[in-house]
Amino acid sequence: MRNNILAIVAVAAAANVPILAHAQTVGVAPGTSVIVEDAPRIAAESYPAFREYVIGERIPNHTIPGTIAVGTVLPDDGVTFYDVPPSFVATPYRYTVVNGETVLVEPRTRRIVQVIE
Known part of the structure:
Protein backbone atom coordinates (compact mmCIF):
# COMPACT_ATOMS: atom_id res chain seq x y z
CA MET A 1 0.00 0.00 0.00
CA ARG A 2 2.77 2.40 0.98
CA ASN A 3 4.63 1.66 -2.26
CA ASN A 4 1.49 2.43 -4.27
CA ILE A 5 1.11 5.82 -2.58
CA LEU A 6 4.78 6.65 -3.19
CA ALA A 7 4.43 5.62 -6.84
CA ILE A 8 1.34 7.81 -7.27
CA VAL A 9 3.09 10.79 -5.65
CA ALA A 10 6.17 10.28 -7.86
CA VAL A 11 4.07 10.09 -11.04
CA ALA A 12 2.05 13.16 -10.05
CA ALA A 13 5.20 15.12 -9.26
CA ALA A 14 6.82 14.09 -12.55
CA ALA A 15 3.69 15.07 -14.48
CA ASN A 16 3.66 18.53 -12.89
CA VAL A 17 7.33 19.36 -13.55
CA PRO A 18 6.71 20.58 -17.13
CA ILE A 19 3.73 22.61 -15.96
CA LEU A 20 5.74 24.22 -13.17
CA ALA A 21 8.67 24.90 -15.48
CA HIS A 22 6.32 26.52 -17.98
CA ALA A 23 4.77 28.64 -15.25
CA GLN A 24 8.19 30.02 -14.37
CA THR A 25 9.07 30.89 -17.97
CA VAL A 26 8.55 34.40 -19.25
CA GLY A 27 8.50 34.44 -23.01
CA VAL A 28 7.53 36.28 -26.12
CA ALA A 29 5.17 35.06 -28.79
CA PRO A 30 6.90 33.55 -31.82
CA GLY A 31 7.76 36.13 -34.45
CA THR A 32 7.89 39.02 -31.98
CA SER A 33 10.77 40.59 -30.12
CA VAL A 34 11.44 42.63 -27.04
CA ILE A 35 13.31 45.91 -27.14
CA VAL A 36 14.60 47.06 -23.79
CA GLU A 37 13.27 50.61 -23.70
CA ASP A 38 15.61 51.85 -21.00
CA ALA A 39 18.84 50.60 -22.63
CA PRO A 40 21.21 53.51 -23.23
CA ARG A 41 21.07 55.19 -26.61
CA ILE A 42 23.03 58.01 -28.20
CA ALA A 43 21.98 61.39 -26.82
CA ALA A 44 20.67 63.94 -29.33
CA GLU A 45 23.47 66.37 -28.47
CA SER A 46 25.99 63.69 -29.52
CA TYR A 47 24.45 63.13 -32.97
CA PRO A 48 26.85 65.45 -34.89
CA ALA A 49 29.95 63.93 -33.27
CA PHE A 50 28.68 60.40 -33.79
CA ARG A 51 27.90 61.08 -37.47
CA GLU A 52 31.45 62.42 -37.90
CA TYR A 53 32.81 59.30 -36.20
CA VAL A 54 30.84 57.05 -38.57
CA ILE A 55 32.07 59.00 -41.62
CA GLY A 56 35.64 58.71 -40.34
CA GLU A 57 35.24 54.96 -39.94
CA ARG A 58 34.09 54.69 -43.58
CA ILE A 59 31.16 52.47 -42.69
CA PRO A 60 29.56 51.15 -45.89
CA ASN A 61 26.02 52.21 -46.75
CA HIS A 62 23.64 49.24 -47.02
CA THR A 63 20.67 49.72 -49.33
CA ILE A 64 17.42 47.97 -48.53
CA TYR A 93 23.01 48.07 -29.36
CA ARG A 94 25.18 48.18 -32.48
CA TYR A 95 25.18 50.68 -35.32
CA THR A 96 25.21 50.60 -39.09
CA VAL A 97 24.34 52.80 -42.05
CA VAL A 98 21.24 51.90 -44.05
CA ASN A 99 19.84 53.93 -46.96
CA GLY A 100 22.13 56.80 -45.93
CA GLU A 101 20.84 56.82 -42.32
CA THR A 102 22.97 55.93 -39.31
CA VAL A 103 20.92 53.67 -37.04
CA LEU A 104 21.24 51.80 -33.75
CA VAL A 105 20.12 48.18 -34.01
CA GLU A 106 19.30 45.47 -31.50
CA PRO A 107 21.64 42.82 -32.95
CA ARG A 108 19.67 39.68 -32.02
CA THR A 109 16.42 40.82 -33.61
CA ARG A 110 18.01 43.17 -36.19
CA ARG A 111 15.35 45.74 -35.27
CA ILE A 112 16.19 49.46 -35.51
CA VAL A 113 15.86 51.13 -32.10
CA GLN A 114 17.17 54.61 -32.95
CA VAL A 115 17.73 56.67 -36.10
CA ILE A 116 20.57 59.15 -35.69
CA GLU A 117 19.28 62.31 -37.35
Missing part, protein backbone atom coordinates in the same frame (compact mmCIF):
# COMPACT_ATOMS: atom_id res chain seq x y z
CA PRO A 65 13.89 48.46 -49.89
CA GLY A 66 11.42 50.46 -47.84
CA THR A 67 11.73 53.24 -45.32
CA ILE A 68 14.10 53.39 -42.39
CA ALA A 69 12.36 53.98 -39.06
CA VAL A 70 12.39 52.76 -35.49
CA GLY A 71 10.95 49.25 -35.51
CA THR A 72 12.14 48.34 -39.01
CA VAL A 73 13.73 44.89 -39.07
CA LEU A 74 16.86 44.72 -41.20
CA PRO A 75 17.50 41.72 -43.47
CA ASP A 76 19.45 38.71 -42.18
CA ASP A 77 22.07 38.94 -44.92
CA GLY A 78 24.14 41.79 -46.25
CA VAL A 79 24.04 44.22 -43.30
CA THR A 80 27.02 44.48 -40.94
CA PHE A 81 26.75 45.88 -37.41
CA TYR A 82 29.50 47.69 -35.51
CA ASP A 83 30.12 48.34 -31.80
CA VAL A 84 29.28 51.81 -30.52
CA PRO A 85 32.41 53.33 -28.96
CA PRO A 86 32.07 53.69 -25.17
CA SER A 87 33.02 57.36 -25.51
CA PHE A 88 29.50 57.93 -26.89
CA VAL A 89 27.48 55.53 -24.74
CA ALA A 90 27.76 52.09 -23.17
CA THR A 91 24.95 50.26 -24.93
CA PRO A 92 24.02 46.72 -25.93
Whole structure:
Protein backbone atom coordinates (compact mmCIF):
# COMPACT_ATOMS: atom_id res chain seq x y z
CA MET A 1 0.00 0.00 0.00
CA ARG A 2 2.77 2.40 0.98
CA ASN A 3 4.63 1.66 -2.26
CA ASN A 4 1.49 2.43 -4.27
CA ILE A 5 1.11 5.82 -2.58
CA LEU A 6 4.78 6.65 -3.19
CA ALA A 7 4.43 5.62 -6.84
CA ILE A 8 1.34 7.81 -7.27
CA VAL A 9 3.09 10.79 -5.65
CA ALA A 10 6.17 10.28 -7.86
CA VAL A 11 4.07 10.09 -11.04
CA ALA A 12 2.05 13.16 -10.05
CA ALA A 13 5.20 15.12 -9.26
CA ALA A 14 6.82 14.09 -12.55
CA ALA A 15 3.69 15.07 -14.48
CA ASN A 16 3.66 18.53 -12.89
CA VAL A 17 7.33 19.36 -13.55
CA PRO A 18 6.71 20.58 -17.13
CA ILE A 19 3.73 22.61 -15.96
CA LEU A 20 5.74 24.22 -13.17
CA ALA A 21 8.67 24.90 -15.48
CA HIS A 22 6.32 26.52 -17.98
CA ALA A 23 4.77 28.64 -15.25
CA GLN A 24 8.19 30.02 -14.37
CA THR A 25 9.07 30.89 -17.97
CA VAL A 26 8.55 34.40 -19.25
CA GLY A 27 8.50 34.44 -23.01
CA VAL A 28 7.53 36.28 -26.12
CA ALA A 29 5.17 35.06 -28.79
CA PRO A 30 6.90 33.55 -31.82
CA GLY A 31 7.76 36.13 -34.45
CA THR A 32 7.89 39.02 -31.98
CA SER A 33 10.77 40.59 -30.12
CA VAL A 34 11.44 42.63 -27.04
CA ILE A 35 13.31 45.91 -27.14
CA VAL A 36 14.60 47.06 -23.79
CA GLU A 37 13.27 50.61 -23.70
CA ASP A 38 15.61 51.85 -21.00
CA ALA A 39 18.84 50.60 -22.63
CA PRO A 40 21.21 53.51 -23.23
CA ARG A 41 21.07 55.19 -26.61
CA ILE A 42 23.03 58.01 -28.20
CA ALA A 43 21.98 61.39 -26.82
CA ALA A 44 20.67 63.94 -29.33
CA GLU A 45 23.47 66.37 -28.47
CA SER A 46 25.99 63.69 -29.52
CA TYR A 47 24.45 63.13 -32.97
CA PRO A 48 26.85 65.45 -34.89
CA ALA A 49 29.95 63.93 -33.27
CA PHE A 50 28.68 60.40 -33.79
CA ARG A 51 27.90 61.08 -37.47
CA GLU A 52 31.45 62.42 -37.90
CA TYR A 53 32.81 59.30 -36.20
CA VAL A 54 30.84 57.05 -38.57
CA ILE A 55 32.07 59.00 -41.62
CA GLY A 56 35.64 58.71 -40.34
CA GLU A 57 35.24 54.96 -39.94
CA ARG A 58 34.09 54.69 -43.58
CA ILE A 59 31.16 52.47 -42.69
CA PRO A 60 29.56 51.15 -45.89
CA ASN A 61 26.02 52.21 -46.75
CA HIS A 62 23.64 49.24 -47.02
CA THR A 63 20.67 49.72 -49.33
CA ILE A 64 17.42 47.97 -48.53
CA PRO A 65 13.89 48.46 -49.89
CA GLY A 66 11.42 50.46 -47.84
CA THR A 67 11.73 53.24 -45.32
CA ILE A 68 14.10 53.39 -42.39
CA ALA A 69 12.36 53.98 -39.06
CA VAL A 70 12.39 52.76 -35.49
CA GLY A 71 10.95 49.25 -35.51
CA THR A 72 12.14 48.34 -39.01
CA VAL A 73 13.73 44.89 -39.07
CA LEU A 74 16.86 44.72 -41.20
CA PRO A 75 17.50 41.72 -43.47
CA ASP A 76 19.45 38.71 -42.18
CA ASP A 77 22.07 38.94 -44.92
CA GLY A 78 24.14 41.79 -46.25
CA VAL A 79 24.04 44.22 -43.30
CA THR A 80 27.02 44.48 -40.94
CA PHE A 81 26.75 45.88 -37.41
CA TYR A 82 29.50 47.69 -35.51
CA ASP A 83 30.12 48.34 -31.80
CA VAL A 84 29.28 51.81 -30.52
CA PRO A 85 32.41 53.33 -28.96
CA PRO A 86 32.07 53.69 -25.17
CA SER A 87 33.02 57.36 -25.51
CA PHE A 88 29.50 57.93 -26.89
CA VAL A 89 27.48 55.53 -24.74
CA ALA A 90 27.76 52.09 -23.17
CA THR A 91 24.95 50.26 -24.93
CA PRO A 92 24.02 46.72 -25.93
CA TYR A 93 23.01 48.07 -29.36
CA ARG A 94 25.18 48.18 -32.48
CA TYR A 95 25.18 50.68 -35.32
CA THR A 96 25.21 50.60 -39.09
CA VAL A 97 24.34 52.80 -42.05
CA VAL A 98 21.24 51.90 -44.05
CA ASN A 99 19.84 53.93 -46.96
CA GLY A 100 22.13 56.80 -45.93
CA GLU A 101 20.84 56.82 -42.32
CA THR A 102 22.97 55.93 -39.31
CA VAL A 103 20.92 53.67 -37.04
CA LEU A 104 21.24 51.80 -33.75
CA VAL A 105 20.12 48.18 -34.01
CA GLU A 106 19.30 45.47 -31.50
CA PRO A 107 21.64 42.82 -32.95
CA ARG A 108 19.67 39.68 -32.02
CA THR A 109 16.42 40.82 -33.61
CA ARG A 110 18.01 43.17 -36.19
CA ARG A 111 15.35 45.74 -35.27
CA ILE A 112 16.19 49.46 -35.51
CA VAL A 113 15.86 51.13 -32.10
CA GLN A 114 17.17 54.61 -32.95
CA VAL A 115 17.73 56.67 -36.10
CA ILE A 116 20.57 59.15 -35.69
CA GLU A 117 19.28 62.31 -37.35
